[in-house]
Amino acid sequence: MVADDNTPVQSVVRAADVLLSLLGGPLSLANIADVTGLRKPTVHRLLATLSLSQLVIQNPATREYLLGPTCLGIADAVRRGLGGMDVIAGKHMQSLVDATQETVALYALVGTQRLCLASIPSPQPIRYTSDVGATKPLYSGSMGKILLAFTDESRRRELLDQMHLVPITAETITDRAVLDKQLAEARSQGYLVTRAEQTDEVASISAPVFSENGQVLAALSVLGPSVRMPDTVMARLRPTVIAAADEISRELGYVPGHSTAASSAV
Numbered sequence: 001m002v003a004d005d006n007t008p009v010q011s012v013v014r015a016a017d018v019l020l021s022l023l024g025g026p027l028s029l030a031n032i033a034d035v036t037g038l039r040k041p042t043v044h045r046l047l048a049t050l051s052l053s054q055l056v057i058q059n060p061a062t063r064e065y066l067l068g069p070t071c072l073g074i075a076d077a078v079r080r081g082l083g084g085m086d087v088i089a090g091k092h093m094q095s096l097v098d099a100t101q102e103t104v105a106l107y108a109l110v111g112t113q114r115l116c117l118a119s120i121p122s123p124q125p126i127r128y129t130s131d132v133g134a135t136k137p138l139y140s141g142s143m144g145k146i147l148l149a150f151t152d153e154s155r156r157r158e159l160l161d162q163m164h165l166v167p168i169t170a171e172t173i174t175d176r177a178v179l180d181k182q183l184a185e186a187r188s189q190g191y192l193v194t195r196a197e198q199t200d201e202v203a204s205i206s207a208p209v210f211s212e213n214g215q216v217l218a219a220l221s222v223l224g225p226s227v228r229m230p231d232t233v234m235a236r237l238r239p240t241v242i243a244a245a246d247e248i249s250r251e252l253g254y255v256p257g258h259s260t261a262a263s264s265a266v
Helices: 010-021 029-036 040-052 069-079 085-100 142-147 154-162 178-188 231-251
Strands: 056-058 064-069 101-108 113-120 134-135 191-197 202-210 216-225
Touching: 010 029, 010 040, 040 056, 040 154, 085 101, 085 113, 085 216, 085 231, 101 142, 113 142, 142 154, 142 178, 142 191, 142 202, 142 216, 154 178, 178 191, 202 231, 216 231
Parallel strands: none
Antiparallel strands: 056 064, 101 113, 101 216, 113 134, 191 202, 202 216
């Protein structure tokens, strides 16, 4: 009997679940078993196998497991535009460009920075672009703030504590209390609009993209000149941007309600 090529290989699925469980930081074997729903002996075997290629390492002091240095190579490939997010998100990003006539970009959280994973420039002669691989502070611009807003609370506090909120433009928010309030509003409404926080006269609207396990994976953003994106235009764009981000999330396997959190111009 020939096996169905579409049948998932159980051991690979389980290994992926173990790796994904460590996205939020180090965990003990027992914690990984709890998060993945796997038996401890199974988790132990998977960790031992993943450690052979240093996808996972164990802290000898705490006995906790964490993502290993090989994952940095994978992340670097994504940073250099060699990942597949643009393939998954590309058609939705192009539809947004067609609908808005503005630049559309996808960002991920890397440390205390936002990293541009993919970008499709506006067809208009005057436009703002975001270069793939470029990084900017998380606290400036709707894309970074969406990533912060939907990161789980403890991790969000940790990231904010590491940041120095220095002004980049006159509109950059540097008051922690004001920033916290804006992040709460973003979580509540499911999107965020910002203006001139990273670059003067640039506006953006962003919505979150979630991974299969419900963690925020990326921010989908439309950005362009503020003069072409007044509040009336932003209100019209809002459902379109949110719908596109939701569709990318669904293609990544996300089921709504499973969220764990609730020269580049921007």
